[in-house]
Amino acid sequence: MASEGKNLIGVDIGSSSIKVCEIREGRRGARTITRFGFHPLPAETIVDGHIINSGAVVEGLEKLFARSKRRNIALRASGHGVIIKKIAMPLMTAAELHEQINWEAEQHIPFDLDEVQVDYEVLHERPDHGQMDVLLVAAKKEEITDLINLAMEARLRPMVVDLDAFTVQNVFEAAYGPAAADQTTVLVHCGASTTTVNILADGTTAFTRDIANGGNGITEEIQRQLGIGREEAESYKCGGEGRGIVPREVPEIVNQAVEQLAGEIQRSLDFYLATSGDRDLSRICLSGGTANIQSFSEILQGRTEVPVEMLDATRVADIDEKAAVELQGRTSQAVVSIGLALRKERERN
Numbered sequence: 001m002a003s004e005g006k007n008l009i010g011v012d013i014g015s016s017s018i019k020v021c022e023i024r025e026g027r028r029g030a031r032t033i034t035r036f037g038f039h040p041l042p043a044e045t046i047v048d049g050h051i052i053n054s055g056a057v058v059e060g061l062e063k064l065f066a067r068s069k070r071r072n073i074a075l076r077a078s079g080h081g082v083i084i085k086k087i088a089m090p091l092m093t094a095a096e097l098h099e100q101i102n103w104e105a106e107q108h109i110p111f112d113l114d115e116v117q118v119d120y121e122v123l124h125e126r127p128d129h130g131q132m133d134v135l136l137v138a139a140k141k142e143e144i145t146d147l148i149n150l151a152m153e154a155r156l157r158p159m160v161v162d163l164d165a166f167t168v169q170n171v172f173e174a175a176y177g178p179a180a181a182d183q184t185t186v187l188v189h190c191g192a193s194t195t196t197v198n199i200l201a202d203g204t205t206a207f208t209r210d211i212a213n214g215g216n217g218i219t220e221e222i223q224r225q226l227g228i229g230r231e232e233a234e235s236y237k238c239g240g241e242g243r244g245i246v247p248r249e250v251p252e253i254v255n256q257a258v259e260q261l262a263g264e265i266q267r268s269l270d271f272y273l274a275t276s277g278d279r280d281l282s283r284i285c286l287s288g289g290t291a292n293i294q295s296f297s298e299i300l301q302g303r304t305e306v307p308v309e310m311l312d313a314t315r316v317a318d319i320d321e322k323a324a325v326e327l328q329g330r331t332s333q334a335v336v337s338i339g340l341a342l343r344k345e346r347e348r349n
């Protein structure tokens, strides 16, 4: 592992805030989180995965890196304009697959191949069927190029670009070790505008889906029902610090909105169960800022009848004193940046 060089700095540009994480890895693989940085973004900076206010993002990045000499980063791309599919292909060698993959991608992807970057990974070989399962990822080049240019404007050097689903999986595997073959684990990462579901069966991704709902939807429901502004509603949702007493209707409104979100997650799980032949789910691991809502785990568990626990990202590394202060209350929001910070300089994208 040490030959792969230093860890990259993880940079997660989320729709509500930028998160930055640095991990130092010793020669024997012992990891320490040495820095966590957080910069809130104004509303409407990023809408539907598109960066509308790039000035605000560049300014945030410059602030977060003002005192950092290191500039090589691993960057999170939003799932918009990205298609992830598990496909079955005839068994073939790596060289044959390399030849075939674009033709295969054309059959499965509704974009023009010239406009997308295609990546793939063999998940399983099934020699008795003469087949193998391949994970196909296609991302629109334009979206990725825009993101990279923006990071470069802030004088950063993006070396790796990754998606929420896979960075969360990276953290899960580093925290708990490879999943047992007979376990099906559901990773649910719930941010401000998106909830990502990634189902791991036999240790690999069997299903992913982005749901366009998250913490913003809950805040909007409070705004609507109480007739108040966004900032006030947001603060009541998070416990009302600095705003005095939280109106007594708030917990009920939050629970209703969480119920609805849990229903959407349930529909993804139902779809997976109906199409995969898998019979049951072992557990759900929850992360992202919206996972901080106290009732979330309980409501999701009630709805799905699958045990729900918080993904404990602190298991991947020791945390030094300074970083511990910076991470206070934000560990579940930090998960994607931690997953990115696990990536190495000399790793291929």
Ligand SMILES: Nc1ncnc2c1ncn2[C@@H]1O[C@H](COP(=O)(O)OP(=O)(O)OP(=O)(O)O)[C@@H](O)[C@H]1O
Residues within 6 Å of the ligand: 013, 014, 015, 016, 017, 190, 191, 192, 193, 194, 195, 214, 215, 216, 234, 237, 238, 239, 288, 289, 290, 291, 292, 293, 332, 333
């Ligand atoms: N203590 C808390 N209680 C309730 N909600 C919280 C709390 N802390 C953060 N949140 C919510 O979590 C969301 C932000 O989470 P996160 O940082 O994971 O999202 P993001 O990465 O900015 O968004 P996305 O990935 O969807 O673009 C916001 O909706 C915020 O209100």
Ligand SMILES: [Mg+2]
Residues within 6 Å of the ligand: 012, 014, 015, 191, 192, 336
């Ligand atoms: Mg996010």
